[in-house]
Amino acid sequence: MKALICHKNGSIELIEKEMPKLQNDRDAIVKVTLSSICTSDLHIIRGCVPRFVPETVLGHEFVGEIVEVGSAVKNLKKGDRVAANCETFCGECFFCKRGFINNCEKGGWELGCRIDGCQAEFVRVPFADTGLAKIPDNVSYENALFVGDILSSGYFGAEMCEIKKDDTIAVIGSGPVGLCAMMCAKYMGAGKIIAIDVNVLRLKIAKNQKLADFVFNPLVCDIEKEVKNLTENRGVDSVIECAGAKDTFEMSWKIARPNAIIGVVAMYEENQILPLPEMYGKNLTFKTGGVDAVHCEKLLDMISKGMFSTDFLITNKISLRDIKKGYEFFENRSDSCLKVVVTS
Numbered sequence: 453m454k455a456l457i458c459h460k461n462g463s464i465e466l467i468e469k470e471m472p473k474l475q476n477d478r479d480a481i482v483k484v485t486l487s488s489i490c491t492s493d494l495h496i497i498r499g500c501v502p503r504f505v506p507e508t509v510l511g512h513e514f515v516g517e518i519v520e521v522g523s524a525v526k527n528l529k530k531g532d533r534v535a536a537n538c539e540t541f542c543g544e545c546f547f548c549k550r551g552f553i554n555n556c557e558k559g560g561w562e563l564g565c566r567i568d569g570c571q572a573e574f575v576r577v578p579f580a581d582t583g584l585a586k587i588p589d590n591v592s593y594e595n596a597l598f599v600g601d602i603l604s605s606g607y608f609g610a611e612m613c614e615i616k617k618d619d620t621i622a623v624i625g626s627g628p629v630g631l632c633a634m635m636c637a638k639y640m641g642a643g644k645i646i647a648i649d650v651n652v653l654r655l656k657i658a659k660n661q662k663l664a665d666f667v668f669n670p671l672v673c674d675i676e677k678e679v680k681n682l683t684e685n686r687g688v689d690s691v692i693e694c695a696g697a698k699d700t701f702e703m704s705w706k707i708a709r710p711n712a713i714i715g716v717v718a719m720y721e722e723n724q725i726l727p728l729p730e731m732y733g734k735n736l737t738f739k740t741g742g743v744d745a746v747h748c749e750k751l752l753d754m755i756s757k758g759m760f761s762t763d764f765l766i767t768n769k770i771s772l773r774d775i776k777k778g779y780e781f782f783e784n785r786s787d788s789c790l791k792v793v794v795t796s
């Protein structure tokens with residue numbers, strides 16, 4: 453089969469590889485119908501993911517059809533349409549029992565990072581009974597694709613912020629994750645959502661999809677001033693940081709009101725500074741993390757009921773054969789690219 457691997461020097465190569473086989477009784481083999489390229493894949497290529505094992509097949513966001521299950525997988529069978537969780541988790545360890553699956557003692561971010569991922573024709577999924585969710589009949593593969601990674605990450609960001617009804621929430625970064633965070637913040641009761649990005653096209657999408665009430669571009673306005681104008685000089689009730697740029701961590705606490713929560717979803721490529729003396733007395737709460745993607749079934753159910761739709765994020769489709777071109781599009785944001793979907 454064809455599969456995209458990443459070498460130690462960060463170069464990517466489409467190679468011929470043996471079909472994956474069951475290795476454990478909780479494994480499943482899935483024929484990948486659609487996969488995506490994620491910003492985290494770019495972090496790997498740039499050498500910013502220490503846990504990455506060179507030569508691994510990339511990709512951790514996908515949907516597909518089950519072709520084989522191990523003997524201990526009772527909730528799935530051959531032919532099932534499934535959406536994958538970007539985290540591999542046993543469901544039984546100290547962390548899994550508490551919902552902190554990102555830190556599963558036997559898993560975490562494995563697929564496309566430490567074990568072969570989904571930018572291939574087939575993929576082996578360990579702990580398939582927890583890591584794959586059945587797609588409801590009325591949900592398309594396109595609409596289920598983002599459930600296990602970016603939609604879960606947006607949900608995780610909004611959840612970290614403990615949103616109360618009518619809160620004003622700022623989302624920094626209107627990329628795929630930021631747009632999903634806006635969707636989830638609204639669902640959790642946010643009154644006003646402020647989208648912040650330096651990319652005008654993405655701000656337009658946030659507005660046109662009715663995900664944001666206000667949009668601001670830090671290149672053309674003073675964000676702190678605009679946020680204060682909208683919040684009787686207080687600052688926002690919470691901030692979801694989904695940009696991960698050089699100055700966006702600083703922006704996040706500067707636009708927050710005293711006692712706000714700042715949920716950091718972004719993965720930085722450099723250390724950030726937490727200037728405690730400067731923010732003393734503002735009594736902020738910071739939360740960070742790799743997504744604990746524990747709501748996949750619920751999110752699929754919400755999509756099935758028409759409460760969420762994420763297929764508008766798909767701006768480019770490319771076949772696995774041309775995946776390297778897809779990486780170029782995605783990295784350069786050519787054609788106002790939001791998400792590149794890879795078909796098999």
Ligand SMILES: NC(=O)c1ccc[n+]([C@@H]2O[C@H](COP(=O)([O-])OP(=O)(O)OC[C@H]3O[C@@H](n4cnc5c(N)ncnc54)[C@H](O)[C@@H]3O)[C@@H](O)[C@H]2O)c1
Pocket residue numbers: 490491492495601602605624625626627628629630648649650651654670694695696697698699700716717718719720741742743
């Ligand atoms: N915590 C997790 O488990 C998890 C999961 C998925 C993604 N992520 C991370 O979340 C982040 C967002 O993911 P994405 O796919 O949406 O990435 P993305 O790169 O498409 O989006 C980031 C957005 O931030 C904007 N931006 C850049 N500089 C800015 C600035 N100075 N001010 C405001 N906006 C600015 C960019 O224009 C872009 O639209 C990434 O860092 C990604 O690695 C984390």
Ligand SMILES: [Zn+2]
Pocket residue numbers: 490491492493512513538601602
């Ligand atoms: Zn990802």
Ligand SMILES: [Zn+2]
Pocket residue numbers: 541542543544545546547548549555556557558559
């Ligand atoms: Zn576990």
